[in-house]
Amino acid sequence: MRHSLYCMLAVCLMTLYSPLAWSFPAESDPGAAVDTLQQIVAHRGASSDRPENTLSALQRAIELKATAVEIDVRTSKDGTLFLLHDAKLDRTTDGTGVATELTMPQLKQLDAGSAFNKEYANERIPTLGEALQLCRGKINVLLDLKEQGTAYAEAVAKTVREQGDPRQTIVGVRSLEQAQLFRKLLPQAKQLGFIPDPASIDDFAQAGVEYIRLWPRWLDDESLVPAIKRQGVKLHLNGSTGNPDEIIPLLKHNPASLLVDDVATLQATLKQLKASQKVSATLNDLIEKTAGSPLVPGVSGVDTTTFLNRDYRMIAVPKELQGQPRYLFDGGSGQRVELQFKKPTVVFAAFEYNNTGAWSFSQGRSPRDHGWRKLDNAAYRGTSNGTVKDKPHFASIYYCEFQAGQKLSGMPPWWLCLAIMDANAARQVSGFQAGTSEPITVPSTYSYEAEATRARPLHVPEFQNKRQWAQWQETQRQAFQKQLVYPYPGKLAIKPVGAALNRGTFRQQEFAVDHDGQRIFRFFRLAPPSQPEKKLPTIVCFMGHGKVSQILSEPNSYQHACAAQFAELGYLVYAMENVGMEPGSDRHHELDHLLRLDGYSWYGLLFAHQQILLQHVFADPQVNPAKVGATGVSTGGLLALSAAAFEPRIAATSVQGIFGSMRVSFIRDRQRHCHCGAIPGLLPAFDLPEMALLVAPRPLHISNAVSDGFSPAEAKRCIKLITPLYQQVGGKTPEFSAPPGHHEFAFQEALQFFTNTIGKPE
Known part of the structure; x- marks a missing residue:
């Protein structure tokens, strides 16, 4: 199983929050x-x-x-x-x-x-x-x-x-x-x-x-x-x-x-999709627009799918609703669904299908409190929550009438859309009584999540010239060092461990960093076996959650042995192991808890180790100091971005699988992330867009996969936000790629970027 910055649900197929849904206009x-x-x-x-x-x-x-x-x-x-x-x-x-x-x-x-x-x-x-x-x-x-x-x-x-x-x-x-x-x-x-x-x-x-x-x-x-x-x-x-x-x-x-x-x-x-073609036309006739969650047209009926991202099926549905058009969406994202209607329409839905509250409206409210009326008691059953104590389990079905221009919103995370029908057609459904329901606006409680994730301007002052920009960058670097980097007292020593490993096209040497005689972390140097006197373009690879073998020797991992791949092409490569993720153990959560009372975190250790490593890299006589790049995916992407932000000598940076606002992805979608990513003191000054501006005007590449935890839409939003300032100080618009698939390192995209910026090894 892949380890990553995200504690992702194994069955999750969703694309993260987007203001657009997958409802297509008729012509497409x-x-x-x-x-x-x-x-x-x-x-x-x-x-x-x-x-x-x-x-x-x-x-x-x-x-x-x-x-x-x-x-x-x-x-x-x-x-x-x-x-x-x-x-x-x-x-x-x-x-x-x-x-x-x-x-x-x-x-x-x-x-x-x-x-x-x-x-x-x-x-x-x-x-x-x-x-x-x-x-x-x-x-x-x-x-x-x-x-x-x-x-x-x-x-x-x-x-x-x-x-x-x-x-x-x-x-x-x-x-x-x-x-x-x-x-x-x-x-x-x-x-x-x-x-x-x-x-x-x-x-x-x-x-x-x-x-x-x-x-x-x-x-x-x-x-x-x-x-x-x-x-x-x-x-x-x-x-x-x-x-x-x-x-x-x-x-x-x-x-x-x-x-x-x-x-x-x-x-x-x-x-x-083919079967939904006629259904889509029917829904387009009733609905003006959709928003908030990916939606796919479907129909109700025995053995039909209930949600996009779950292999759940319908077992029992009233005959009047069978074959009726509906929308499928990701289970658990129902609160994001928004529908605005063109004409009088009735929506039939199932709520309160288990006792966790996830299928219910907020504050334990009944659907009636939101204007819904019961159509039939114990009328729907599906493979999701299909039994309770070995007995068949049913949910009641409700309906709500909407007029032209009205909107459906504020739903529970889990609910089931069973049918969307023209108001006249709904009169044929047994139990439906026209004029007895309407959407009711219930005052909402104060949302701390909404406050935490509301759109904010960049935490960057105005600038008149590049000199002021450089001064701000240096001030921020000093603040980051004081606020977020774990301060190791005492002496540090770096020494090789054992003999170099011959891996055919390159040699791999392990190094240990000791603090007052005690080991704190390891890194690896991957170098061509010949021409030791020649200065080489160098790439520093930071690892994500998992084991260092994933960037050194496991091409089938989500990190795709990226360090080894760069070394095979002739680059001099450094790869840092994340403390707490050594072979045979994973104690990074423990380290995180130990440090938080003092205002630091597990990432504070990684930031400190990153700086120790970079000092060693730029002291290496075989490194071409004008051609040093940094990269990584997930946690490694954050480390690559911070490395470039706080080490001005890094010439080019490829940040993968993590770019966007930490407020958006770690708060709004916090259930999909490891909680260690909520780094104390990072916000607001060092949210990722602000950190990227500490890299400007040097070349920056962002890669968020199509189904990544940090969505391409979020990455592009933040790139658009920082581009004017990037250009103002003489940089080019950061490059962006959205490769197919999930959270993983996009090697070819990174290689092309580094070829164009720090060059190919000769």
């Missing part, structure tokens, strides 16, 4: 968008169900009726083409090292299944020929070419012609030269342009590719999709989970091709 209804989707591509086969890039995964994709499989093609030492995504064997097999340095017989001896699940032990790495033979006549094949060159291309084309079907082949091309070469080698095959950047759209289209892939983070530029379609090229998009929260935002762009790991879930989502 998600159900209608399903009709434009021509191709479902199983990523590395059905990789959520089977070990990726194996025959088992390909067979599963065929069984699930995907229209294509995507596979990654490499060349073995003896010249055989085989399937593997990573350059190294470590993540997906029981082998180690660079895959292409082994012969095909050696590769065939490896177990390519157990790393996914012991059930698939002894699954083997397939050759490209074996994969094509399995897929021929059954499913299209998208080739992700992991190598370049004419000889490689000719070998791929020859294998396709001999063992596959060129007419069922889609070649993923990454350059115009590759596109032109494969047009000659496989003229019957289609091509998908893996364009390097949006500026390449026209060139790839003119080269004749049939599809162009856009990364989800590029879709913020609303000009790109029309540009592709003007060229007569089809749009390809990448997803992952196939869940509604991920797929619905993609469908609004009407892609022709969609890639996911979980084909079955995608198909279920598409089926649900």
